[in-house]
Amino acid sequence: MSLTRRDFLKYSAVAAAGASSVPIFKSAMAMGKKPEKVVSHVTTFCEMCFWNCGAIAKVENGKVVKLEGNPANAASKGKLCARGNAGMGSLYDPDRLKHPMLNTGKRGEPKWKKVSWDEALGFTAEKLKSIKEKYGPEAVALISHGSGGSFWKYILNAYGSPNYTAPSFAQCRGPRDIGYLLTFGDGPGSPEQIDLANSKFIVLIGSHLGENVHNSQVQEFVEGIAKGAKLVVVDPRFSTAAGKATWWLPIKPGTDMALLLSWINIILQEDLYDKEYINKYAMGLKGLKEEVKNYTPEWASKETEIPADLIVETAREMSRYKPRVLIHPGRHSSWYGDDTQRSRAMAILSALMGSWGREGGYYFPTKASLSLVYPGIPDMPEPQKHKLSGDWPYAIEATTTAMRRATITGNPYPVKGWIANGCNVMKTLPNQKETIEAIKNLDLMVVVDILPFEHTEWADVILPECTYLERYDDIKVSKGKTLSVTIRQPAVNPMYESKPSWWITRELGIKLGLEAYYPWSDIEDYLKKQLEPKGIRLETLKEKGTISFPDTANPFIAPGNEPVFNTDSKKIELYSKALKEKGFDPVPKYKRPEAPSNGYFRLIYGRSPLHTFSRTTNNQWLWELYKENEAWVSAKRAKAMGLKNGEYVVLVNQDGVKSNKIKLKATERIREDCVFIVHGFGNNSKDLKKAYKKGADDQGLITRYAVDPLMGGTGMRVNFVKIVKEA
Ligand SMILES: Nc1nc2c(c(=O)[nH]1)N[C@H]1C(S)=C(S)[C@@H](COP(=O)(O)OP(=O)(O)OC[C@H]3O[C@@H](n4cnc5c(=O)[nH]c(N)nc54)[C@H](O)[C@@H]3O)O[C@H]1N2
Ligand SMILES: Nc1nc2c(c(=O)[nH]1)N[C@H]1C(S)=C(S)[C@@H](COP(=O)(O)OP(=O)(O)OC[C@H]3O[C@@H](n4cnc5c(=O)[nH]c(N)nc54)[C@H](O)[C@@H]3O)O[C@H]1N2
Ligand code: SF4
Numbered sequence: 001m002s003l004t005r006r007d008f009l010k011y012s013a014v015a016a017a018g019a020s021s022v023p024i025f026k027s028a029m030a031m032g033k034k035p036e037k038v039v040s041h042v043t044t045f046c047e048m049c050f051w052n053c054g055a056i057a058k059v060e061n062g063k064v065v066k067l068e069g070n071p072a073n074a075a076s077k078g079k080l081c082a083r084g085n086a087g088m089g090s091l092y093d094p095d096r097l098k099h100p101m102l103n104t105g106k107r108g109e110p111k112w113k114k115v116s117w118d119e120a121l122g123f124t125a126e127k128l129k130s131i132k133e134k135y136g137p138e139a140v141a142l143i144s145h146g147s148g149g150s151f152w153k154y155i156l157n158a159y160g161s162p163n164y165t166a167p168s169f170a171q172c173r174g175p176r177d178i179g180y181l182l183t184f185g186d187g188p189g190s191p192e193q194i195d196l197a198n199s200k201f202i203v204l205i206g207s208h209l210g211e212n213v214h215n216s217q218v219q220e221f222v223e224g225i226a227k228g229a230k231l232v233v234v235d236p237r238f239s240t241a242a243g244k245a246t247w248w249l250p251i252k253p254g255t256d257m258a259l260l261l262s263w264i265n266i267i268l269q270e271d272l273y274d275k276e277y278i279n280k281y282a283m284g285l286k287g288l289k290e291e292v293k294n295y296t297p298e299w300a301s302k303e304t305e306i307p308a309d310l311i312v313e314t315a316r317e318m319s320r321y322k323p324r325v326l327i328h329p330g331r332h333s334s335w336y337g338d339d340t341q342r343s344r345a346m347a348i349l350s351a352l353m354g355s356w357g358r359e360g361g362y363y364f365p366t367k368a369s370l371s372l373v374y375p376g377i378p379d380m381p382e383p384q385k386h387k388l389s390g391d392w393p394y395a396i397e398a399t400t401t402a403m404r405r406a407t408i409t410g411n412p413y414p415v416k417g418w419i420a421n422g423c424n425v426m427k428t429l430p431n432q433k434e435t436i437e438a439i440k441n442l443d444l445m446v447v448v449d450i451l452p453f454e455h456t457e458w459a460d461v462i463l464p465e466c467t468y469l470e471r472y473d474d475i476k477v478s479k480g481k482t483l484s485v486t487i488r489q490p491a492v493n494p495m496y497e498s499k500p501s502w503w504i505t506r507e508l509g510i511k512l513g514l515e516a517y518y519p520w521s522d523i524e525d526y527l528k529k530q531l532e533p534k535g536i537r538l539e540t541l542k543e544k545g546t547i548s549f550p551d552t553a554n555p556f557i558a559p560g561n562e563p564v565f566n567t568d569s570k571k572i573e574l575y576s577k578a579l580k581e582k583g584f585d586p587v588p589k590y591k592r593p594e595a596p597s598n599g600y601f602r603l604i605y606g607r608s609p610l611h612t613f614s615r616t617t618n619n620q621w622l623w624e625l626y627k628e629n630e631a632w633v634s635a636k637r638a639k640a641m642g643l644k645n646g647e648y649v650v651l652v653n654q655d656g657v658k659s660n661k662i663k664l665k666a667t668e669r670i671r672e673d674c675v676f677i678v679h680g681f682g683n684n685s686k687d688l689k690k691a692y693k694k695g696a697d698d699q700g701l702i703t704r705y706a707v708d709p710l711m712g713g714t715g716m717r718v719n720f721v722k723i724v725k726e727a
């Protein structure tokens with residue numbers, strides 16, 4: 001690799017891109033000099049996480065040497081984060097999956113045979129056909145995360161299955177989205193429709209902005225704080241954001257509902273809510289008041305271990321700044337199993353502050369929309385069985401939770417094929433034993449990936465996708481205050497025999513007899529015929545990277561700009577009759593979480609700003625900066641146990657599952673009752689030369705999970721660990 005660490009650090013210093021997006025060819029030859037570098041700048045968007053920042057790749061003599069933010073793009077605002085800058089580390093990772101491979105051994109004990117694409121896709125197509133014949137098309141499910149997923153969803157649809165699942169629902173933001181939907185008739189959006197930069201009072205409940213790096217959101221958060229916003233951080237750990245906080249409330253993990261209900265009670269008792277707003281737009285105030293009246297600050301203090309006077313002070317202060325108050329909705333919200341209701345409590349508090357549809361609170365995204373479809377596609381077949389969404393009334397998507405259960409139990413019907421695209425199922429889903437049990441029941445396990453993470457060991461066939469810097473994907477349509485489209489196009493040709501998902505799915509589709517669904521000649525034709533009827537030229541988009549459509553509509557409530565609430569009552573529902581009718585609490589209630597027994601800590605987890613889940617752990621540049629995760633434990637308890645900062649320990653959970661060795665971080669920055677580790681480490685695949693056995697895997701320790709009764713999310717903070725010295 002020609003980039004040194006110093007170079008990399010220099011590049012990762014967030015700098016606005018001055019680069020033009022027009023290819024520049026320095027023709028030194030024409031000037032009679034020695035041939036110089038051929039340099040071009042190619043627009044794309046980042047896939048190092050799903051904020052998908054607009055980027056510009058600098059290519060020298062056919063190699064990507066630098067990535068910068070595209071100033072025209074709202075997600076990046078011209079800057080990339082460290083992970084975005086390190087994209088070449090994925091492209092040039094020597095451990096990449098290089099060829100299609102068939103497992104000629106047993107599943108889980110693979111003997112790999114290098115095969116041609118024709119053979120790999122022929123094998124896959126035959127298996128898919130036989131599953132369809134035997135069990136119906138619904139017996140094949142997709143689990144996917146990332147941009148190529150749209151092509152996989154398309155082929156699954158054409159094949160006849162409704163079962164496309166994504167961890168972004170049941171393991172991520174599903175509970176939050178449903179909690180807000182039940183209250184406001186709409187979710188908080190992705191990107192979140194929050195006006196952080198203009199907020200006067202920000203409340204972060206768990207959400208660890210700064211460690212959770214969603215680029216433009218972090219920039220807007222910093223702007224809001226620089227403009228003087230007060231900040232409450234509710235987190236058992238002194239997070240990076242807590243370092244900027246006016247109040248850090250080191251809450252006892254799992255008791256956030258007690259704090260929220262008590263805040264709501266104080267605000268109602270002291271008449272601190274936005275009366276005009278609530279009278280006009282909300283229903284159920286009386287019922288809410290009645291339900292929360294016993295949640296006093298003194299009571300909440302006992303549950304949360306936050307002093308009662310601080311609970312009162314923060315409630316009063318928050319109200320002083322209404323409606324410019326932003327209770328951040330969070331994103332990863334599958335924590336304890338009652339997560340939809342916790343999110344609903346956050347939504348109710350936001351409503352009392354009058355901040356939905358108000359400056360400094362939540363904005364309304366643009367009403368402009370754009371649907372890109374290729375003309376003349378035949379109708380998709382109608383699935384004969386319903387999607388796998390369990391018995392949870394608000395599982396609006398097929399869920400990974402129901403899919404895995406159906407694969408194990410055959411209920412409500414058998415699942416016999418999985419396609420895992422861009423999703424390391426061993427790291428993503430809680431309880432790895434269950435995942436393995438499910439995989440063992442399959443007739444076909446297809447893995448589409450760029451790297452040999454541990455889940456590839458369980459594949460029958462591995463389809464090596466090329467990285468985002470080597471491919472086209474579907475056009476990204478984003479809705480924030482404005483509507484925008486962003487292109488992904490190859491900066492360089494695919495390395496080895498890797499291929500893009502659009503190509504893989506088309507070839508597989510043809511082998512499955514689905515050619516009618518693939519009438520395009522190539523990807524540029526496919527993109528052009530979608531864009532041109534909308535007045536967007538492909539060539540212009542390739543050059544600019546992002547095109548935004550300015551919107552003059554007011555994103556906030558104003559005379560003549562009244563909000564619409566898509567709830568049953570067409571109002572903000574402080575009290576939900578719909579929930580009551582279905583046998584759930586109409587107003588969220590507190591349930592005390594189980595406490596760790598003697599010698600145990602609650603296991604909590606989160607992000608490092610330098611990594612995305614497991615996917616970046618083998619990336620050379622990011623690995624150099626952060627090789628392994630650490631176990632954060634209170635300095636006091638470490639001392640009492642005779643453990644030193646920096647020494648290696650092993651975590652053992654309540655079911656006796658042991659982690660890899662992990663470095664102890666003895667710190668004042670965490671409560672005494674929990675251990676925090678960054679998610680995604682402790683990889684057990686020997687083929688990952690850098691990531692192999694570095695740090696510990698939180699998912700391995702998460703053998704218990706609590707299912708959200710409303711939408712099937714898997715709460716993953718319900719495990720306890722003890723710390724033992726490394727043997
Ligand atoms: N760098 C980086 N950024 C990312 C990602 C990444 O992988 N890397 N992933 C992206 C994705 S997909 C998501 S969903 C988001 C996730 O990011 P967030 O939505 O911010 O995730 P949370 O789980 O809310 O936040 C983790 C924090 O919750 C705290 N916590 C643990 N238990 C409790 C509790 O009981 N109560 C409270 N109040 N706090 C608790 C932890 O100490 C930690 O600081 O990040 C996104 N941004
Ligand atoms: N214990 C625990 N579990 C969690 C979380 C947690 O914090 N703790 N977080 C949850 C959340 S919020 C989320 S969103 C999910 C995230 O879940 P995932 O997105 O599944 O996370 P990763 O572990 O990064 O697995 C990504 C896989 O995609 C591959 N990959 C990377 N780029 C490409 C590409 O361009 N094409 C293809 N085909 N493959 C690619 C990587 O090599 C890797 O194998 O996990 C959830 N699960
Ligand atoms: S936030 Fe960072 S990693 Fe995520 S898309 Fe943007 S630059 Fe890439």
Ligand SMILES: [Mo]
Binds near residue numbers: 171172173331332
């Ligand atoms: Mo997520």
